[in-house]
Amino acid sequence: MARRRSAISYYEECALSLLTVRVVQAAHIPWADLMSHADCYVCLWLPTCTNKILKTKTVSDTSDPVWNETFQYTICNNVKNVLHLTLHDEDVITGNDLLYTLTYDVGRIRIGETKQKTFCLNPNGPEFLQVEFSLAEFQGCREKILTNGVIVAREMTCLDICVDKHRIPENLQGKLLILSLEDSCEEVCRMELSPCTGPNPIQACRFHYLKRWDPKFTAYVEGADNQAIQVIPVKLLHMGQEQKILLSTVPVYTNCWGFRCFLPLRWIQPRGSPAICNSKARRITSCWSPLILRKCRRPICSSKARPLEVKLKAKDCTDKLDVRMGFSLCDDEKLYLSKRRKVVAETLKRLLKLDRDLEDHEIPVIAVTTTGGGVRAMISLYGTLAGLKKLGLLDCVTYLTGASGSTWSMSKLYEDPDWSQKDLCAPIEDACRNVTKSKSGAFSFDRLAFYRDEINTRARMGYKTSFSDLWGLVLESMYCDNVNETKLSDQRKALANGQNPLPLCLAMNVKPNESSTLDYKEWCEFSPYEVGLLKYGAFIRSEDFGSEFFMGRRTRALPESRICYLQGLWSNVFSINLMDAWFSAVSSEHFWHRFTRDTIYELSEEEALRKRRMSAGLPTRVTQPASDFSRTIREILTNRPLDGEHHNFLKGLQMHKEYCTHNGFCAFDDTELDNSPNKLTPSSEELCLVDTAYYINASFPPLLREERKVDVLLAFDYGLTEKFRSVERTEEYCKVHDIRFPKIQVSDEEKANPKECYYFSGCGDPKCPTILHFPLVNDTFKQFKHPGVNRLTDQEKEEGLVDLGEKSSYGVLKLTYSKEDFDKLINLTEYNVENNEKVILQVLREAVECKQKRRDCISV
Structure with a gap:
């Protein structure tokens, strides 16, 4: 059974033990070449104890090497200690060959026990490796660790x-x-x-x-x-x-x-x-x-x-960490929510014509979530917010999330601390001027020299620089009038009195040169208060993103980056690898996946599964490396030449011994690395953050955290094709992780001819959010220029013809729009919100009633 997530981190006193590993012998090792038997040696790697790789002597020219060498480690019992044993064939001419890799969870050994294990190295052959393990406790020697149940900070x-x-x-x-x-x-x-x-x-x-x-x-x-x-x-x-x-x-x-x-x-x-x-x-x-x-x-x-x-x-070092460990909301966000609830309550009372003030427990949490789509998403979000503003609904919204292109407009809006209290004509006009102007100036010799100097300056300061930095500078030149000196933490001014929705931006952390996005991905959330990896319950202050960390402490402080560098990170569509492109084209990667992967199998599978349930032990695994040709193909397919690297704020932290059973740890069923704690993000030197479009082109995950208790999701999909893909893939994601999410049922006919708004409910589950899904479509807008106002003249009818096909002028790589295309898209997205006012108000009314009924049930 999964353990309940920890709201905050807590201290544990844990014993230290002496692990003794005796590498005994191997047998029936096949010839590595045609000239002689293998020249075998074994390497041992236990990174929770030391970064050094220990090595036995080489036993030459035999298929049955005997070592009888002993190695010792001092281990922390509350940490997940997984020992890697690798068997090699030494070859001076062609280089040493890796024959097998074996991983063994040391947590399977009890204190005072000596266990001799004979590991089968090939399920279809006689090869084996014999190792003896023994564990003894250090009397009176203990260590104080800080943990949230998933990751561990040690002294x-x-x-x-x-x-x-x-x-x-x-x-x-x-x-x-x-x-x-x-x-x-x-x-x-x-x-x-x-x-x-x-x-x-x-x-x-x-x-x-x-x-x-x-x-x-x-x-x-x-x-x-x-x-x-x-x-x-x-x-x-x-x-x-x-x-x-x-x-x-x-x-x-x-x-x-x-x-x-x-x-x-x-x-x-x-x-x-x-x-x-x-x-x-x-x-x-x-x-x-x-x-x-x-x-x-x-x-x-x-x-x-x-x-x-x-x-x-x-x-x-001080016990106080600079990384906040836990799955709760930070204190700043809690304070913001208390202020925002007052604004939302007053607005709902007015819009729903309620006869009394709402109490705190009766106020629903309403969020607006958007997708990416380059300039199209940026413009569409302006139109969406303008529609909500006209209906008086913007002050009902507590959270506003964005991904990729929609984050560009969010970053611009939050430069003004009171943007949602004003008319949006000024920021829309500013966006129109920058979208319709020529972009050639962004690639002039002067600008290129400026980019070079900026990136060199960042490198000298200690930042990891990458293509995403260059892309962010280019975006700034194309869609800003001047150098934008604002930073993510500056947006706190727009939240000081709860006057605006709390903005949340999303990226994905992946493994470069190793795995495709489907193999490994982790959500990274950005708010004006914190940046965090949701999977580990680890957060740092937004101004600390980019600084260097070790074991939860900031070891080197760097100045906070300008917002343009984050925009380049959030929307780096160029960080794709060939595997992602293949999946995007045919929605299948099985051929390349199987062709390039190492052969991995578990030893004594039934016993491993039983022990995993009882003691959270990981299965013992043997890996036979893929051929040199296959590894070369894999490197080509998974390489991200234009990725974005950043200092890893989880560096040095270790995994708790029961991290796999913690319900806050969101492990994907198809992600093998989640069962390899030594290869998870805390062991990486840097983060590789990419656009979320490579998995789910949406920004749902921050709103699905149970601590945020979102009741209503106004989901705006700005894609040109597959209008329901973002909510369907989110539903699949939620099923895997046991997250409450409405069932998405849409007929083929509706997918072919979608309407402006779709209602998906939680079927009576009060903790399941209700979703109003708004695909980017041109439905009744062709007939009405405003809700209930017909188009009469030829010019008005022409303004209603907005081409949203795959080959329209709103493609994701389109950087410059005509004034006509810009106005059409703004008016369309604004109209689609206004035309569904009754549906939105009805859903908000139901949300208030649901909160009231739940309170009444609890009271009874």
């Missing part, structure tokens, strides 16, 4: 390193100090050892790593003659105390053998300090003098070889 340590520029030796000035800390977020830091020229003489950097891990710190000066390399296990550092290490390039020779070696750092002291004398020091002979050091306290460092002093200080 983290910061290692601060600084160098005093005034104390840099002359012979090292201008060189690079290379600092590295394995298993850390930063991994490597490079400091240029330049003399002090400014007011700050201290040069510093910081590493972040897991407190329970045991990485090694390495420091050396690149390019220095006879450089000394300092390696220190961080567990030897005293927490909270500043300690020094000395890097020297003094070469010395041993008296006995004559080999050159480096003087150990603890024997080198700064000028004026006594040298440490011990038995080893007495046997060292200076390379410049034949004298052997005597038992004296004379310094052995000359001024030319003064060592470099590096200061280290390790300290615990």
Whole structure:
């Protein structure tokens, strides 16, 4: 049974255990080539304990290698620990071959148990791998973790390193100090050892790593003659105390053998300090003098070889996270909702002619959701909002969601904090001027140079730059008069008093160069308050999007991006791969899917399913890699040459041991990676965010979160074909994830000749939203210029002829419209809303009555 989602994150005290893995042997491994038996070795990867891949020795020229090698890991018991074992054939000439990959859920082993497993590597052959597992608890050693039931933030340590520029030796000035800390977020830091020229003489950097891990710190000066390399296990550092290490390039020779070696750092002291004398020091002979050091306290460092002093200080990082973990709404949104309810209540009382004020529990949550469609969607949303404004319905709307092109108009509108309280003629006229103007200026040499400078500046600041940044700048040039300095967080001004609907924009996170969109996709929601990945219940402040994070903490703050860069992300139709294009054309990817995938099968399937129900254990899987040719084809088909990469704010976080059973974790049935926690988004270096059109060209998912409790959805589909595809595919998505959504039933005749509005109800389920679906059609608009007002003149009849066919002038790649086409589309979408006023008001009335009845039932 699925566990209830956590509204907020909570702390857990969990035990640490010692996992011992003994790789015993393999048998009947086939020949890798025609010349000899396989030369086998095994690699072990457990990323919840270390990023390092451990390796056995290579056993040469045998099909039955025996290793008997033991490896140990310190594991956190409340984390999903899945060990990857890979069997390789070593080949010096052609490169090592990956033969099999095996994944084993360590959670299947009980404390104090030793279990020897013989894994079948081929269901049709005798090949097997034998491994022994044992688990022992560390007595009295526990770790405090923060989790929402899906992802886990563990305790983290910061290692601060600084160098005093005034104390840099002359012979090292201008060189690079290379600092590295394995298993850390930063991994490597490079400091240029330049003399002090400014007011700050201290040069510093910081590493972040897991407190329970045991990485090694390495420091050396690149390019220095006879450089000394300092390696220190961080567990030897005293927490909270500043300690020094000395890097020297003094070469010395041993008296006995004559080999050159480096003087150990603890024997080198700064000028004026006594040298440490011990038995080893007495046997060292200076390379410049034949004298052997005597038992004296004379310094052995000359001024030319003064060592470099590096200061280290390790300290615990704060428990406060910069990533909000949980599936509840943020406090800012809750405050907004309390203010917006008052506006909605007053409007509904007036429109529905109610005889009393609505109480809080009687106020329905009404949302407007739109689809993408490039410039067509941008214009259509203006018309839709103008129609709602004329009917007085805009103040009833709590949420406004957009995808792709519809986000362009949303971004422009929210520059004005009071846009919904004003007439929309001014923003529509502004949009008309920019849509109808020539776009050649956006591609002039001056603009191209501007784009280059902007992107280079972002790269220097630390952003990951991609084609979506360029596309956003182009959109800004085409549809804005000037450089737009507004940011997503600036839209909070438009929500301060609950005066406008809360805007929500949507993108999808996918796996580049690895999977098609159907194989892997995750919803990413953008609001003026937060950006979040819904699947993991993880959110950051909107101004922090683009900054660097590790284990839930912000490690490097970057300035918030201008809104145009987000527009390029939300509507990057160029990030498609060939697999997506194939599916879009024929709605089937089975041929390419099967041809390019690795062969994956579960061992002891019935037992695995039983254990999964009992202990949330993942099935043991063996993967036989596809052929080199198939892998090449897959890379070609899934490559996204024009994708949008961004720093991953989930980086470093780990999966909870029971994440699979949590009802907040929305796993797709066809997504194999959901059963591979080591390959999910927290293990990725970056996010790859693309247009939602590659899966569902709609913006429903943010409104289907049960915490938002949406009662009525006014869904506007701006597609030219398949007028019901957005709601039908959303219904399929909701069935898979057990989300309440009305049943979409439309006859073939209606699909061929759709009307302006369709009503889909939840069939008596009070928690299921009611949907009014508005496809983009030209139905009664051909006869009426306004509801109930016939078209009489030839000009009026001409204005009613709006071609919405596949080859119309409103194609998704059309960037410039004529004034006539613009006006026709605005008037059509505005009319389609006005002409269905009675239906909308009736649905709102039913929603209020439903809320009142539910309250009465609860009271009884």
